[in-house]
Amino acid sequence: MFPEFEDVVSRLDKGQLATFPGGVHPQDHKALSNQTQIADLPLANEFVIPVRQHIGTDGALLVRVGDKVMKGQPLTQSNQPFSVPVHAPTSGVVTDITQHVTAHPSGLNELCVVLKADGQDIWAPLSPCDDYTALDKTALIEKLCDAGISGMGGAGFPTHIKASANNEVEFLIINGAECEPYITSDDRLMREHAESILTGIDILSYLLKPKCVVFAIEDNKPEALDAIRKQVVSRPHVRVVSIETKYPAGGEKQLIQVVTGREVPRKGLPLDIGVTMFNVGTCHAINDAISFGKPLIERIVTVTGKAVKRPGNYRTRLGTPVNHLLSQAGYLADKQKTPQVIMGGPMMGFTLNDAAVPVVKITNCLLVPETHELTQGEDERACIRCSACADACPATLLPQQLYWHSKAREYDKAQEYNLFDCIECGACAYVCPSEIPLVHYYRKAKADVRLELDEKAKSEKAKERFEARKARLEQEKAEREEKHRKAKEARLAAAEKPARKAADATADPAKDKVAAALARAKARKAAQAAQATGEKASAENAEATTADAPQATEKPAGNKKAAVAAAIARAKAKKAAQNAETAETPSDQVVTPADSPAPATAPANDRKAAVAAAVARAKAKKAAREAEQQSAPQSDSSAPATKPVEESEQAPAPESPDVSAEDSAAEAKKKRIAAAVAKAKAKKAQKENENKA
Amino acid sequence: MTVSIALIVIGVLAVAFGLLLGYASIRFKVEADPLVEQIDEVLPQTQCGQCGYPGCRPYAEAIANGDDINKCPPGGESTIKKLADLTGKEAKPLDAAHGEEDVKKVAFIREDECIGCTKCIQACPVDAIVGAAKQMHTVLTQECTGCDLCVDPCPVDCIDMLPVEVTPASWKWDFDKTPKGDIPIKMVS
Known part of the structure; x- marks a missing residue:
C-alpha cells in the first residue's frame, strides 16, 4: 500500500497522521535546558577542528602550521562530490596540524587543525546574497558546499548532495521533532530563529521545487510550534504539523512514515519515494550561508544534566573543546562519582573519554x-524472551533474534533478520527488563560485517594483482627466451664467417696479457701510494683483505680474468689517488687491488656514507646468520676469484684490446663488477672474523 | 506376456533416461572444478606462501586434492571454519608449523636506509612496492597484504612489519581498551 500524493495531502489537511510501529516514551527532561535563551559562549583560547566532520571523504588541507587565518576562512578543499570543507571558527594562528582525539565513541585520534585564537574574531571577507532567486541553482549549491554545510541532525550527510537531487520531490519535510530526551537545541532554535529557519526552507524549496512542504514538530514543544506557526502565516505553502511525542519520531524513516504514511524501502533512500528531509538546524545554517555568506562555524549545543550549574543552550563555535563549554556552563564535579560526559542524547549518544574532544557539526548535546x-x-542479565524489544522496535525487526545471532557471531543469520535495517535508536535496550545493551551488540556485529566485506574486497584486489603479476612475469620470461633464441641464431650466423673468427682468436690472448700486466703494475703503485698517506686501516679487516689479495692478483688467470683484474685495478688506482689527495681514511680494502672503490671513499660525502652504512648493515646481517652455521674456512677462498669470472662473461673486455679504449668504454661495467667484488669481500671478511673468533 | 510388457516398458524408460542424462552431462558440463574456486574465495589472498604452496590458489588446489585445511595463518580460525564448512572436513586448530595467527600488518620501508637493491620489489607477490634500481623504494600500504615476503630478501634490514592502525572507520565497537566509553542507553525514569 503506497499512499498517493493527493491522499497524503488531504489527510494532512484534515490533521490525520499515520504512525510508526513500536517506539517508547522515556521521560524527556527537556525542561532542564529549554527555559533560558540561547547564550553566546565566550571564545575559547584554542580550537581543535577535525578535518572530517561529515559522512564522506575529507578534503586536502589549505593551511600550514604558522599560517594566520581569518574567521570563516576555509581550512580544507576537495574536488570530491561527497566532501565539504571545514572553516576557521575564529581568527588566529594555526599552531599545529596533528592527530587529536575527536568526537567518536572509540576515542581514537583523527587529523585536526589546532587554532590559537587571537581574540580579534575578525571575519574573512563574506559574500552575502540579498536575493537568492537571482542566482541559478548550481551557484546556490556551490555556495552551500563551500559553506561546509552537512546535516546537523546527527548523521552529517553533505547537504549540497541532498539539495541537488534531480528526482521529483513531492514532500520536503523539515524535521523539528527532536525526539531524544534532554536535547533542546532545535527547540530553542525554532523559538528564537523561526524567520531564519523559514528563509532556509524557502531556499530549499527554490532548489528542490517540492510539491508540498511539511514542517513536523513534536507536540511536547508548544512554544516552538507557536513561533513557527506565526512565521508560516506569510508562507501558506508550508504545512506545520504537530506530531505525537514518541521516541524515535525524529528518525528520518520514522518521521517520513508519520507524515506521509510511506515506508522507505530497505537499502533505498527517501528520495526513492519522493521525500527528502532536512533538520531545522540545517535550514538555519543554509540561510546563514546564502543570505549572509557565513560558512558553518557555529551551532547550538545543549549542555544539560544535573551535574551542571547553568544548563541551557549555547551558541558554540565548532572546534571548541568540551571542557571549555563545561566550565562556562558550570560543571559540578562533586555531583558525579566518576566524571562522565555524554555527547548526544541518552539514547543514542556516547560517553566521551576525553574532555579535550572538540564540538563538531553534528554535536547537538552534552549531557x-x-x-x-x-x-x-x-x-x-540473561534474556527471558519477553519480546518487549520486538514490540518497541520502530523498524519492526526482531531484536531478540538479532541479539542471539550477533552475540554468537553468526552474522549470516543476523543479516537474514535484517541487521542492517536497525537504526540503532536504542528503544529495544530501553525496554529490556534484563538490561541487555542490545544496540551495543548490533553495532559490533555491523562493524564486523562491514570490515569483513572490506577484507573481502581487499583480498579480491590482491588476487587480481597477484594474477596480473604472474602473467607479466610469464610474458617477460617468454620475451627473454625469444631474445636468447635470436641471439643464438645471430651467433651461429656469425660463426659461418671463418676469416673474422680467426682474426679475433689470434688477436685476443696476447693483447690481454699485456693489458693485465700493465694494470697490475699500476695498481700496486697506487696501493703503495695510498698506504704512504699514513692513514690507519682497521686491523681485523686488514688481515682479512691481505689474505684475499694473493688469490685475486697473483693467481695465474685466464684471459677474461686478467681483463677483469685489469679493469678493477685501474678503478682502484683512480680511487687510491683520490684518497691520497683528500687524505680521507682509506678503508682497508684499498690495500688489495681487487677490491671495491666504493667503501674506500666512503666518508667522502653523505651518499657514500649511506652506502657504507648499508654495507655495514648487510655485513652485520650476514654475520648474524653465519654465526649460526659455522662454515669451513676454506670453502669461501675461491669466491672472489670465481665471481668476477661469471660477471666478465658478458663484459666486452676481450673485444677491446687497447687499454685506453677499454677504459672509456667499460667504465660502468667495471664499477659494477668492483662493487660486486667488494660485497663478496665484505662478507668473507666477516666470515673469517667469525671463524677466528 | 505381462512380464515381457513390463520388461519392455522398463527398458524403454531406462534408455530414455539414459539418453536424457547423457545429454544433460554434455549440455550442462561444468568446465573447471568449482571447489577450487570456492576454496580460493575463502583464502585471504595474501599470497604469503606460509602454507608451503606458492600462493593461495595452489593451496586451494591442494585442499581440493585432500590437503589439510589448517595451514593458513593469515586466515586464522575463521578461515579454517569456513574451509571446514566448504570441504566437509573437521575444523582443526591452526597448524603451528606454518606460523601463528597475528594481527594484520603492513610492510614499511625505512626510506633513508634503503639502498635501492630492488630485491623486495622482486619478492612482493602483489606488486605493492615501487622503486627503481639505486632509488629509494616504498610500500603502497593500500595494496600490501602483509605477507612478510619482502622482509627476508632485504640486505640492509630496512623493512618493518607494522601492525595496521585502528581508525574510527575500522574500529569494532570494542570497549575493552576504552572502558569509559560505553553507551548509556538505559535511563532511570
Missing part, C-alpha cells in the same frame, strides 16, 4: 548526568 541520573546497564 552531564549526576551520579544516579542514568544507569550504565552494567548488570546485564
